[in-house]
Amino acid sequence: MKKRIFIYFVLLPFLFLIFAGIIYAADVQVEAMAPDLEIRSVIRSVDVYAYPGEGEKAKQVRRKLLSRARGRILEGTKRYLDSRTKITGINLEYRIIKNKAGRFVTILSVKNYDVDNKGRYHTQMQGEVKYRLSGLTYGDDRLRTVLMKPSAPLTVEVWTDKRKYSEGEHVKIFFKGNRDFYGKVVKTGVKGKILQLLPNNYRQISFFKRAKVYTIPDEGDRFDLEVCSPFGEERIIVYAADLPLSLRNMKMVKGGIYKYRGKEISLGKSVRKSISIPENGTAEFCESIWKIKKAF
Numbered sequence: 001m002k003k004r005i006f007i008y009f010v011l012l013p014f015l016f017l018i019f020a021g022i023i024y025a026a027d028v029q030v031e032a033m034a035p036d037l038e039i040r041s042v043i044r045s046v047d048v049y050a051y052p053g054e055g056e057k058a059k060q061v062r063r064k065l066l067s068r069a070r071g072r073i074l075e076g077t078k079r080y081l082d083s084r085t086k087i088t089g090i091n092l093e094y095r096i097i098k099n100k101a102g103r104f105v106t107i108l109s110v111k112n113y114d115v116d117n118k119g120r121y122h123t124q125m126q127g128e129v130k131y132r133l134s135g136l137t138y139g140d141d142r143l144r145t146v147l148m149k150p151s152a153p154l155t156v157e158v159w160t161d162k163r164k165y166s167e168g169e170h171v172k173i174f175f176k177g178n179r180d181f182y183g184k185v186v187k188t189g190v191k192g193k194i195l196q197l198l199p200n201n202y203r204q205i206s207f208f209k210r211a212k213v214y215t216i217p218d219e220g221d222r223f224d225l226e227v228c229s230p231f232g233e234e235r236i237i238v239y240a241a242d243l244p245l246s247l248r249n250m251k252m253v254k255g256g257i258y259k260y261r262g263k264e265i266s267l268g269k270s271v272r273k274s275i276s277i278p279e280n281g282t283a284e285f286c287e288s289i290w291k292i293k294k295a296f
Contacts, residue, residue, distance in 0.1 A: 032176060032213070033159040034144050039268075039287040040153065041130040042077040043108065043241075045277040049120040061121045062112060069125035070105040077129040080282055084153050085133070090146055092153075097130045105129055108273045128272055128285070148178045150210055154284040156181065156240040164293045171225035171292065173197070173216040175238050180210050181286075183240040184271065186260070187225075190232035190294070194260040194267060197223075201256030206245065223255030227294050236290045237264075239271045243283045246274040 048069045052061045077096070085092040099106045105127040113122040133153065134143070147155040158175040165171060175185065183206065185198040199206045203220035217224055239245060249270065250258035260267050268287060275283050 032157045032174070035156075035158050035288040036291050037289040038155075039130065039289075040133065041128045041272075041285045042080055043126065043128045043272060043275060043277060043283045043285055044073045044076050044080075045124065045126045045279060045281050046072045046076070047122065047124050047279055048072065049116075049122050051120055058121070062123065065121060065123040066107075066110070066125065069123060070103070070107075070127065073105050073125070073127040074129060076282065077131075081131060081153075084284075087146060087149055087151050092143075092146070093134045094131045095134075097132060099130070108269070124279075126273070126277060148211075150179050152178055154179055154181060154240060154242055154286045156183065156238050156286050156288045158185075158236055158238045158288045158290045160236065160290065160292055163291075164295060165227040166295055167227055167229070167231075169227045171227065173225070173236055173290075174213055175208075175216075175288075176213045177208060177210060177240060179242070180208065181240045181242055182207055182244045183238055184245055185216060186237050186239070186267070188235040188237065188264050190230040190234060192263065194262070194264060195253070196250060196258040196260060200258065201252055203256075208240075221255070223257055231294045231296060234292050234294060235264075236292065238286075238288045239268070240286045240288070241275055241283050243275050243277060245271055246276075 046069050048065050050061055050065050050068065052058070074096075081094050085094055096104050098104055106129075107125060107127050109126045111124040113124070115121055133147070144157075146152060148157075154177070156175060156177045158173065160174070161172045173185065175183075177183075183198075184196055186194055186196045188194050197216050198214075200221065200223075202222050203218070208214060249261050251261060253259045262270075272285060275285070277283050
């Protein structure tokens with residue numbers, strides 16, 4: 001009996017360490033972190049009409065319609081953000097960002113219709129307005145807490161179990177949103193190779209529930225993310241919207257994941273264009289980026 005007690009006494013510290021290690025590993029999986037970069041935007045679809053002025057050519061009317069559509073998209077975005085950034089007594093501050101051409105509205109698609117029976121020209125435009133958020137007097141930690149409320153603008157956090165990996169180790173990706181959202185998760189390799197990890201051919205999930213932590217790889221996936229050459233920095237990107245995103249220009253490769261035939265900048269634009277927005281409707285879009293280092 002004394003021998004048994006002695007064995008239990010000796011083993012108890014080791015069992016405690018093992019148990020603590022399991023708890024710590026679980027904590028690593030669920031501890032969310034702010035992404036390295038967030039690109040937020042509002043995407044709107046508008047229909048505009050115009051009668052031609054005296055002596056005005058069709059090209060001039062179309063140009064006028066584009067200007068009018070841009071104006072309507074920008075005005076609608078401001079109204080939308082004014083309502084979205086008021087969260088239970090907390091007013092977030094937003095700043096609309098100009099694109100490389102110096103405009104506030106980036107045109108994603110334009111469709112010109114024939115002149116209608118009233119003699120009006122008709123154009124439909126889908127445009128994107130990017131913006132940044134700040135918490136005014138709130139610190140970064142407080143701001144993240146506010147942003148994860150369901151009433152806040154669409155926010156998605158993405159992180160991994162650690163930042164730096166050595167050859168042979170396996171990467172685990174985690175992400176969650178403050179609201180239900182449609183999404184895609186891609187990985188951009190050191191040399192620019194882009195793989196869509198989710199949805200994939202065996203785990204065809206593209207709708208994600210609010211506040212739930214999702215893992216890649218997970219049950220249903222037929223691949224792992226083992227670290228190998230080339231070594232350097234990789235980017236994990238979550239594209240998220242409150243409307244469905246479609247699959248474009250992808251080829252299925254090993255493990256049922258998809259390879260994008262293009263560059264990251266064109267993928268981002270393609271994903272945004274793929275959102276089917278109803279007439280005069282609005283979609284929120286969030287692109288969250290997390291960086292990891294692969295080393296020898």
